[in-house]
Amino acid sequence: MSLAKWFKGARSSEDWWALWIGLFLVAIGLIGAVAGFDLTGWAVAFPKWVDIGKALRAAHPELVSGWASLILSYLIFSVVTCLGARIMRWDVRRYFLAWTVIFWLTAVLYILSRNAYVQGTAVDREKYGIGWSLSIGGAHYIVALLVGLIIGNLAPKRFREFLKTAARPEWFIKIAIVALGTKLGLKAIEATGFTMELLVAGASATIAAYLIFWPLAYTFCRKVFKLTREWAATLASGISICGVSAAIATGSAIRARAIVPIMISALVVVFAVFELLILPSVLTYSPWFNEPIAAGASLGLTVKTDGADAAAGAITDELMRNRAAGMGVFWEAGWILSAAIMTKIWIDMFIGIWAFLLAVIWVYHVEKRPGEKVEKMEIWWRFPKFVIGYFIAWFVVMGLGLSGVISPQSLEWGLKPVEGAMRHLFFMLTFTSIGLVTNFRELAKEGMGRLALAYGLILVVIIIPIGWGIAWLFHHGMVPPLATP
Amino acid sequence: MAEEKKNEVSAEAEPWEGWEAGLVRWSIIAGLIALVILGALVNIFIL
Numbered sequence A: 001m002s003l004a005k006w007f008k009g010a011r012s013s014e015d016w017w018a019l020w021i022g023l024f025l026v027a028i029g030l031i032g033a034v035a036g037f038d039l040t041g042w043a044v045a046f047p048k049w050v051d052i053g054k055a056l057r058a059a060h061p062e063l064v065s066g067w068a069s070l071i072l073s074y075l076i077f078s079v080v081t082c083l084g085a086r087i088m089r090w091d092v093r094r095y096f097l098a099w100t101v102i103f104w105l106t107a108v109l110y111i112l113s114r115n116a117y118v119q120g121t122a123v124d125r126e127k128y129g130i131g132w133s134l135s136i137g138g139a140h141y142i143v144a145l146l147v148g149l150i151i152g153n154l155a156p157k158r159f160r161e162f163l164k165t166a167a168r169p170e171w172f173i174k175i176a177i178v179a180l181g182t183k184l185g186l187k188a189i190e191a192t193g194f195t196m197e198l199l200v201a202g203a204s205a206t207i208a209a210y211l212i213f214w215p216l217a218y219t220f221c222r223k224v225f226k227l228t229r230e231w232a233a234t235l236a237s238g239i240s241i242c243g244v245s246a247a248i249a250t251g252s253a254i255r256a257r258a259i260v261p262i263m264i265s266a267l268v269v270v271f272a273v274f275e276l277l278i279l280p281s282v283l284t285y286s287p288w289f290n291e292p293i294a295a296g297a298s299l300g301l302t303v304k305t306d307g308a309d310a311a312a313g314a315i316t317d318e319l320m321r322n323r324a325a326g327m328g329v330f331w332e333a334g335w336i337l338s339a340a341i342m343t344k345i346w347i348d349m350f351i352g353i354w355a356f357l358l359a360v361i362w363v364y365h366v367e368k369r370p371g372e373k374v375e376k377m378e379i380w381w382r383f384p385k386f387v388i389g390y391f392i393a394w395f396v397v398m399g400l401g402l403s404g405v406i407s408p409q410s411l412e413w414g415l416k417p418v419e420g421a422m423r424h425l426f427f428m429l430t431f432t433s434i435g436l437v438t439n440f441r442e443l444a445k446e447g448m449g450r451l452a453l454a455y456g457l458i459l460v461v462i463i464i465p466i467g468w469g470i471a472w473l474f475h476h477g478m479v480p481p482l483a484t485p
Numbered sequence B: 001m002a003e004e005k006k007n008e009v010s011a012e013a014e015p016w017e018g019w020e021a022g023l024v025r026w027s028i029i030a031g032l033i034a035l036v037i038l039g040a041l042v043n044i045f046i047l
Helices: A014-035 A067-089 A093-113 A122-128 A139-154 A157-164 A171-200 A206-225 A229-240 A245-253 A258-285 A293-302 A306-328 A337-349 A349-368 A378-381 A385-405 A409-438 A440-444 A450-473 B003-006 B017-045
Strands: none
Touching: A014 A067, A014 A171, A014 A385, A014 A409, A067 A139, A067 A306, A067 A409, A093 A139, A122 A245, A139 A157, A139 A306, A139 B017, A157 A245, A157 A409, A171 A206, A171 A293, A171 A306, A171 A337, A171 A409, A171 A450, A171 B003, A171 B017, A206 A229, A206 A293, A206 A337, A206 A450, A206 B017, A229 A245, A229 A258, A229 A349, A229 A450, A245 A258, A245 A349, A258 A306, A258 A349, A258 A409, A258 A440, A258 A450, A293 A337, A293 A450, A306 A337, A306 A409, A337 A385, A349 A378, A385 A409, A385 A450, A450 B017
């Protein structure tokens, strides 16, 4: 089998470029850790502030000033993403200009919403010398999303279309998820057991998505809403598996008309945004608060785009930790988010196999062309490549640390800026971009009402209740480790 | 074209066939069995 077949899309697809950029950031962190040369400390972080002069900080403050780190972050991420854009044959000039607007808009929103009066917890009040605070952890994500939605739905059409050139939520979140793999690796060095528990328990999501959600959603579409097989299969994939990419992969596998995955994808994105806005608060201020890891895992089962799932996980992580901190319990950051991502990754991983199976079923049973061959390479071509980066980052870091090849302290020094400052910035860019690309006008299209009703009912009657049940069954009792003082 | 567009979603659905029912039934049965097995293992070794 030629190598070219395995690397099909390696230069031209956003998914592969998430892998390349993510691994590049991890690599410079590792090289820095080994060489003792600071290759990642320039990354800009956005601490909570009372004095706006302290709203920016480099990941390694001794390296450069806050403002310098912001400019360096803009320049370096511009070069890296523009390189990807160039090789993917996008209009680089247009991408760069739109990226510049989105980056600086995101930076301003990040700075403003990190004000201690907005995000400070009860514990922070003494530290910052303030008498009150709203304790809205994750406010920066919500602000970025809302501002993105306002611009994406109300700004002049030309400006909206211009910004969409660089509003790439799936690309940014996949880069962030590869970086997140290093966090799991670093945590596993200290607590190998818990990360492995999350990994194993998360496998329940695969079974739920493909063998429970999909057949139930398909049956509901066919028998209750009387949709054709083409619409039913694509909607079932979109709502059960991985949202946009599942809808597109299914549409391709069953040779659906182009309009089918396009309309389903629009629904997926719109509903995911509603879930992102509603679920974190519902989970935090309900009995789910007592099951934080199960709550995180439930998001991976119920929120159907990688971007919105990670976004919802990040907000839930902040909200729940803030609420717990108010009760004197200090959970380590990132575990609730990791649970959300783990279940999503377990679902994402098998989309290639599912697309292959659907193609076989369609060829043999629906279109009745038994002589036709379905390429097994479809499984690999559909496999989300950023997942490879996530696992490489995790297991390489864990392996190097546990084996003693690199000391955990050196790994932490080189990689903390990657899994911390860089990942948070790409998360913020994701939130802004989700808002910019989500167009509520899509719901007004012909036929959308019936699809939206089907989607909404399946989500509320099948996906969310069963997803919550499975998340609880497989994760109840798991609690994030306590933060070290 | 407009008429075709109008019927994008509302086209008449194919009749529900036996192989569809079979696939759905066996998927759900397999899923429930797999969840029970995985759940037992998670319960014993993790939770």
